[in-house]
Amino acid sequence: MAARALTRGLLGLRHSRTVTLTYSGGHHYATATSVKSPQPQVDEYTDKILNQPLQKPDFFRVSELFSLKDLFDARVHLGHKKGCRHRLMEPYLYGCRLDHDIIDLDQTVEHLQLALNFTAHVAYRGGVILFVSRRRQFSHLVECTAKDCGEYAHTRYWQGGLLTNANIQYGSGVRLPDLIVFLSTLNNVFQQHVGIRDAAKMNIPTVGVVDSNCNPSLVTYPIPGNDDTPVTMELYCRLFKMTISRAKDKRRQMEILHGLSAPSTPSSCHE
Amino acid sequence: MAASCVRTVGSFLGKCGNCSSSLNTVTSQLSRQVLSRQICVSTALKKNLAAGGPEKFTVEFIQKQVEEFDIGKRHLANMMGEDPENFTQEDIDRSIAYLFPSGLFEKKARPLMKHPEEIFPKQRAVQWGADGRPFHFLFYTGKQSYYSLMHKLYSKILNIEKHQDRMRAKGLFSQDTKEISLDTSRWLTKEELEVLLVETISSNNYDRFIQLMERLLSMPYCNMEEEFVLHYRRPLEARSKKQMVPVPERDDKGVAFSTSDGRRKTSNSSVVLRDCGSGRITVNGQEYLHYFPVLQDREQLMFPLQFMGLLGRFDLQCTVSGGGRSSQAGALRLAISRALLSFLSEGEQETMRQAGLLTPDPRVRERKKPGQEGARRKFTWKKR
Numbered sequence: 252m253a254a255r256a257l258t259r260g261l262l263g264l265r266h267s268r269t270v271t272l273t274y275s276g277g278h279h280y281a282t283a284t285s286v287k288s289p290q291p292q293v294d295e296y297t298d299k300i301l302n303q304p305l306q307k308p309d310f311f312r313v314s315e316l317f318s319l320k321d322l323f324d325a326r327v328h329l330g331h332k333k334g335c336r337h338r339l340m341e342p343y344l345y346g347c348r349l350d351h352d353i354i355d356l357d358q359t360v361e362h363l364q365l366a367l368n369f370t371a372h373v374a375y376r377g378g379v380i381l382f383v384s385r386r387r388q389f390s391h392l393v394e395c396t397a398k399d400c401g402e403y404a405h406t407r408y409w410q411g412g413l414l415t416n417a418n419i420q421y422g423s424g425v426r427l428p429d430l431i432v433f434l435s436t437l438n439n440v441f442q443q444h445v446g447i448r449d450a451a452k453m454n455i456p457t458v459g460v461v462d463s464n465c466n467p468s469l470v471t472y473p474i475p476g477n478d479d480t481p482v483t484m485e486l487y488c489r490l491f492k493m494t495i496s497r498a499k500d501k502r503r504q505m506e507i508l509h510g511l512s513a514p515s516t517p518s519s520c521h522e
Numbered sequence: 523m524a525a526s527c528v529r530t531v532g533s534f535l536g537k538c539g540n541c542s543s544s545l546n547t548v549t550s551q552l553s554r555q556v557l558s559r560q561i562c563v564s565t566a567l568k569k570n571l572a573a574g575g576p577e578k579f580t581v582e583f584i585q586k587q588v589e590e591f592d593i594g595k596r597h598l599a600n601m602m603g604e605d606p607e608n609f610t611q612e613d614i615d616r617s618i619a620y621l622f623p624s625g626l627f628e629k630k631a632r633p634l635m636k637h638p639e640e641i642f643p644k645q646r647a648v649q650w651g652a653d654g655r656p657f658h659f660l661f662y663t664g665k666q667s668y669y670s671l672m673h674k675l676y677s678k679i680l681n682i683e684k685h686q687d688r689m690r691a692k693g694l695f696s697q698d699t700k701e702i703s704l705d706t707s708r709w710l711t712k713e714e715l716e717v718l719l720v721e722t723i724s725s726n727n728y729d730r731f732i733q734l735m736e737r738l739l740s741m742p743y744c745n746m747e748e749e750f751v752l753h754y755r756r757p758l759e760a761r762s763k764k765q766m767v768p769v770p771e772r773d774d775k776g777v778a779f780s781t782s783d784g785r786r787k788t789s790n791s792s793v794v795l796r797d798c799g800s801g802r803i804t805v806n807g808q809e810y811l812h813y814f815p816v817l818q819d820r821e822q823l824m825f826p827l828q829f830m831g832l833l834g835r836f837d838l839q840c841t842v843s844g845g846g847r848s849s850q851a852g853a854l855r856l857a858i859s860r861a862l863l864s865f866l867s868e869g870e871q872e873t874m875r876q877a878g879l880l881t882p883d884p885r886v887r888e889r890k891k892p893g894q895e896g897a898r899r900k901f902t903w904k905k906r
Contacts (some may be wrong), residue, residue, distance in 0.1 A: 379655055381662055391676050398659045405662050407669055413662065420664060426654030428662065 299509045300502075304375060311375075311501065313367040313494055317486075319356050322363075325486040327476040328354045330463030340463050343475035352463040354475050366458045366472040367494045370430060373456075374402075374498035378429030381405055382491075383446050385438040389484045393434055396488040400495040403428065405446075409438070414449040433459035434487055435478040436470065443469075460487060579642050587638040594635070611636070644720050667719040668727060675734050678747050685743055695742075702739065702748045707755035709735070714756070765871070765880060770864040780864040784857030786883050789845030791853040795861035796837040803838040805854070819851035826859040826879050830870060836862075856882055 304310040322328070330336075330344065330352030345355035373380060380402040384393045390406035397404030405413075410420070417425050431450050436459045438444045443466050450457045451469045459470035460478045467473040477483045595614060599606040602617045614635055622633040634641075649666075650656040660666045660673070689695040710718065712728040723731075738744055739751065768780045779796040803810040803823065814820050827833045838858065842850045859879040863871055874880055888897035895901055 377653065377655075391673070391680070394660070394673050395677075401659075403656065403659050403662050405660070407663050407665075410664050413664065421649070421661075424650075424654075426650060426656075 300505050301376065303505070304372060304501075309364070309368060311368065311371040311494065311497055313371055313497075314364050316367065316490055316493055317360075317363070319360055321486065322356050322359060322476070325482045326480050327359060327483050327486070328356050329477045329480070330354050335464040337464055337466055339467055340461065340465065340475065343461075343467070343473075344463060354463065354477070359474065359476050362472065362474045363476075363490075366474050367490060369456070369472055370432065370458060370491065371494045371498040373430045374400075374495045375502050377502070379403060379426060380495065381428035381431045382434060383409075383431055383444065384434040385409075385444060386435045386478070386484075387439075388481070389434065392484060392488055396492050400492050401499070402495060409445050411445070414446070414453050414455070427453060428455060431455055431457045432491060433457060433470070434484060436461055436465045436467075437478075579645060581647055584638055584642060587642070591635075591638055598635075644717075646720060665721055665723060665727070667721055668723050668731075671719065672731065672734065675731075675738065678750065679734075679738055679741070682738070682741050682743050682746060685746065686741070689743075697742050699742055700745045702745055702751060704739070704755070707752070707757050710754050710756060715754075765863065765875070767863045767871075768861055778865075780861045782857050782860035784853045784855070784860060784882070786852035786856065787845050787849035787886060789842060789849040789853040791840060791842040791850065791857045793841075793854065793857035793861050794839040795858065795865075796839070797835065797865065798837040799835055800837050801834040803840070805840045806842060814847065814851065816847065819847055822851040822855045823858065825855060826862055826874070829877060829879065830862065830866065830874070832862075832865075836865075852883060855879070 328345070330340075333347055333350045333352060336344075336352055340352075343355055343358055345353045347353065370380065380400075382393050382397045382402065382404040384390065384406050386406075393406050394404045412420055414427060417427055431446060433444060433447065436444055436447060441464070447457060447459065447469045456471040457469070458472040459465075459467070459474065460476050461467040461470060461473045462476070462478045465478075467475070476487075595609055596606040598614060598617050599609040601621075602613075604613065618633055618635050624632045626632055649658065649661055656662070658666045658670065660669045663669050686695065709732055712723070712725060715728060715731070716722055735751065735754065738747065744751070768782045770778050770780045772778055773796075777796050777798055779794055781792065781794050784791045784793070805813040810820060810823060814823070823838075824833070827836065840854055840857070842854055844850075845853070856879075859874060863874070863880075866874070890896050893901075
C-alpha cells in the first residue's frame with residue numbers, strides 16, 4: 252500500500268517511509284503537521300510484514316529467475332533498424348550490425364532485475380498491477396498471463412479518460428492501478444502509448460519494455476529489449492507471472508508465519 | 523473541479539503527503555479541522571450527486587422490492603377471492619384491470635403490477651471488493667463483459683485450431699464434419715447484445731464480434747462450440763407466410779363445405795362455400811340480386827368462380843357488414859377466393875395467386891390533414 256513511496260532505493264540506499272497512503276483516503280492526513288507515524292496498533296504488523304522485505308536488496312531472489320543466456324536465446328537483444336532508432340535509446344544500445352541495432356544485454360539484465368524486484372514488492376503489498384500492450388499478436392497471451400496471476404490486463408483500445416477521468420468512467424471510489432507494466436510501449440500507429448503519459452500524470456509507477464524505436468523517458472523502470480518476437484514476449488510474460496506468484500506466495504507465508512493478518516483495511520472506513 | 527478545489531485547499535495547508543491523486547473527492551471524513559474546507563466538501567457533495575448519472579438501485583433495494591411484490595401478490599389474490607399459491611401474472615393483470623379501470627389509450631400509462639425484474643433495468647453491482655481490488659481481470663478496459671466475451675471467443679478458436687493439429691497429427695483430419703445448422707436463426711442485434719452484457723458497446727465492437735463469430739464458424743471442427751454459438755443466435759420468425767388453406771369439412775348431408783373470411787376497407791365478410799352443384803348465392807339472408815342491384819358488384823362476386831371455370835358448382839352463403847357497396851363486394855370476393863382454395867390443386871392455387879385474387883387490398887381511407895382541404899387537396903392558392 253505504500254507502493255507510491257517506494258523508490259529506486261530498494262537496493263538499500265534509502266529506507267522508504269511507511270506512509271500509509273491509500274486510495275480510499277482512510278488515513279489520508281492532509282494536515283500541515285506530519286505525514287509519518289502510523290497508528291500504534293499496526294506497528295507490529297508493519298514491522299514484521301511490510302518492512303522486512305525492504306531490508307534485503309533482493310528479497311524475492313528475482314535474479315535467479317533468468318540469466319543473460321536466457322535473454323539471448325529469447326532474442327531480447329534484437330532491436331529495429333538504424334533508421335527507426337530513437338535518440339534516447341542510444342545509451343542502451345550495444346551497437347549496430349548490418350544496420351540492425353543490438354541492445355546491450357548487460358544493461359538489460361540490471362534493468363530487468365530492478366523492474367522485477369519492484370513488481371514483486373508491489374505484488375507483495377497487495378497492489379493492483381495492470382498489464383498493457385497494444386500488440387494484437389500477443390493480446391491473448393498478455394490477458395491470459397494477467398488472469399493467471401490474479402492481476403489485471405488492458406490490451407484493447409485505450410479510452411482517453413481511463414486513468415485521468417476514472418471517477419466518472421467507473422464510478423466514484425474506484426482504486427487505480429498501483430503499477431502499470433507495458434509489454435510494448437507503442438500503440439498500433441507506432442506512437443507512444445497514452446497510458447505512459449497518463450500514469451506519469453497520476454503518479455503511478457510504470458515498468459515498460461522499451462525497444463530501440465521507443466521513448467524511455469517517462470517510464471519509471473524501463474527494460475531495454477525486443478518487443479516484437481513471440482519468444483521474447485513469452486519469456487517476459489513467464490517472468491512476470493513467476494515474480495508475481497512468488498511475491499504473493501511469500502506474502503501468504505509471512506502472514507501465516509507471524510500469525511498476523513492485515514488490519515481492518517482502510518477502505519472499510521470509506522464512506 | 524471539486525478535486526482541484528480540494529487539492530488547492532490542501533496545498534494551502536502545506537504538504538499532504540504524496541499528493542491526492544486519490545480521486546475520492548467525496549470524503550466526509552476529510553478532517554474538519556479547517557472551516558474553509560467544509561465549504562469545499564459541501565460543494566463537492568452537491569456536484570457529485572448531480573454527476574452521478576442514472577439512478578442506481580442497490581441489490582438490497584431490489585430484494586426489498588421483490589419481497590413487497592410477493593406479499594402484494596398474495597394480498598391481491600385474497601382480495602379477488604382466489605388461491606394465493608397459484609396466482610399467475612395473467613391473473614394479476616386481470617385483477618388490476620378490474621380493480622383500477624382506466625380509460626387511457628396509452629397501455630404503458632395504465633396501472634401496472636409486475637415483477638421488479640421486469641421494471642427496474644438490470645444494472646451492475648459494485649465491481650470491486652472491500653480492499654478496492656476489482657473482481658474482473660478486464661475491469662480497467664471499461665467494457666469488461668464485452669472484452670471478456672471476445673477473449674473467451676478467441677480462446678475457443680485457438681482450442682479448435684489445437685484440436686485440428688492433433689487430428690492432423692493422428693491422420694484423422696477431415697473437412698466434412700457435422701455443420702451447425704444456422705438456417706433457422708439469426709445473430710443477436712446490437713441492442714440485444716447490450717442487454718445481454720449489461721453494458722453499452724459501439725457498432726465497431728459489434729461488427730468485430732460478428733466477424734470473430736463468423737471466423738469461428740468457418741473452421742472445420744466448429745461443432746465443438748455449437749452450444750456457445752447458439753447462445754448468441756435467435757430463432758427466425760417464420761419467413762414465408764404460406765397461404766393458410768381453409769380445411770374442407772363435411773356437414774350432416776355429406777356435402778363438403780369450407781368457410782373463410784375477407785376484409786376490404788372497413789367491410790368484414792364471411793363466406794360458406796358448399797359443393798352442392800346449384801350455384802345459388804345468399805348474402806345476409808337476401809338474394810344477391812336484391813342485395814347487389816349493381817352489375818359491377820355482382821361481377822366481383824362471380825369473378826373467382828368464373829376464373830376457375832366452376833360457376834355452377836358451388837352454393838354460397840355469405841354474411842357481410844360495414845363499409846359501402848363496393849367494399850362489401852370486394853370483401854366477399856376475397857373470402858370466396860380463399861374458401862375456393864381448399865377445392866383446388868396446387869397449380870390452380872398458384873394461378874389464383876398470380877391473378878391477384880388472394881391478395882388483400884391494403885388501401886384504406888387516408889385521413890384529412892389540418893391546413894389542407896382533404897387528404898391531398900390543398901386550399902386554393904391565391905396569388906395575393
